Amino acid sequence: MFGFSRSQAIAFAVMIVLIVVCPYILYPVFLMRVLTAALFACAFNLMIGYVGLLSFGHAAFFGMGSYIAAWTMKNWGIDAIVAIALGGATGAALGLVLGYLAIRRSGIYFAMITLALAQMVYFFCLEAPFTGGEDGIQQVPRGHLFGYFNLNNDMTMYWFVAIIFVAGFLMIHRIIHSPFGQVLKGIRENEPRATSLGYRTDDYKLIAFVLSCMLAGVAGGTKAIVFGIATLTDVHYSTSGEVVLTTLLGGLGTVFGPAFGAVVVTSMENYLAQFGAWVTVTQGAIFVVCVLAFRRGIIGELGNFFKLSL
Secondary structure (H helix, E strand, O other), X not given: OOOOOHHHHHHHHHHHHHHHHHHHOOOHHHHHHHHHHHHHHHHHHHHHOOOOOOOOOOHHHHHHHHHHHHHHHHHHOOOHHHHHHHHHHHHHHHXXXXXXXXXXXXXXXXXXXXXXXXXXXXXXXXXXXXXXXHHOEOOOOOOEEOOOEEOOOHHHHHHHHHHHHHHHHHHHHHHHOOHHHHHHHHHHHOHHHHHHOOOOHHHHHHHHHHHHHHHHHHHHHHHHHHHOOEOHHHHOHHHHHHHHHHHHHHOOOOOOHHHHHXXXXXXXXXXXXXXXXXXXXXXXXXXXXXXXXXOOOHXXXXXHHOOOOO
8 A cells, every 4th residue: 555665564564563662661752752853854854865855944844843833732722633733734834935935946055045044934933922932832731632632641642643653654655655756756866857758846846845844844743742842942953954964874765764863863862961062972973983884874774785675
């Protein structure tokens, strides 16, 4: 149904088993952080890995999704799934506007335009009354799912986040293995040829950009409800940089690479926190080693070594 190859089906089964087993071994809140980061990285990979467009401003969509979900949950007391859906819709709407302005450029020009537009969003969030400025939106309630399931229970919230991640992952997998996804790959490999075949490449790139932004907004909204806070960090350029490194580490253009990269990066941030200021130095050293040793990313290199499609 979703177009899995044999190797991908096995990898997906392993991933599902880990999602089911891990909350009984590890702290559920840490795992929820991993899942939201993984969804964000997978959304970003849809752009850079399958269209070839490097965005330095994806934090704008992640952060705005976070702010909108947090604000609606705190002020309107709506259902959690509705708040997250509004976060995704906000990401998509913002992506449509910013993408329309940026999509006609490519390469470093596209990257710089997205960075500039994202910085405008950051300063908007800094000054806008509803965002709380430097304090952010705090004490966001988790509320209930469908008015019945109490999300204040960490395990209940974990299963909710896990379902969102799996649904987003399957959606991305279906997109990239659909005829639409094949056109995106053709644009990535040779855009002039795709244009000569009659495809309106700018329209395809804009649709892919909006889909990526929507899923980034969903990831941001989910993160805000899990941790009960939305801050300027969510829209800061460092968040955009982190998702780039996460995707590179896992493997650009691979299905499972971004999710694995999110596991590695989030684990480093969590378990190396005891080293204080040395965390950044240690992370940098690990990234340098991985980039030099795994040019295709960790999953990309494993797939190439074993001749598997991952």
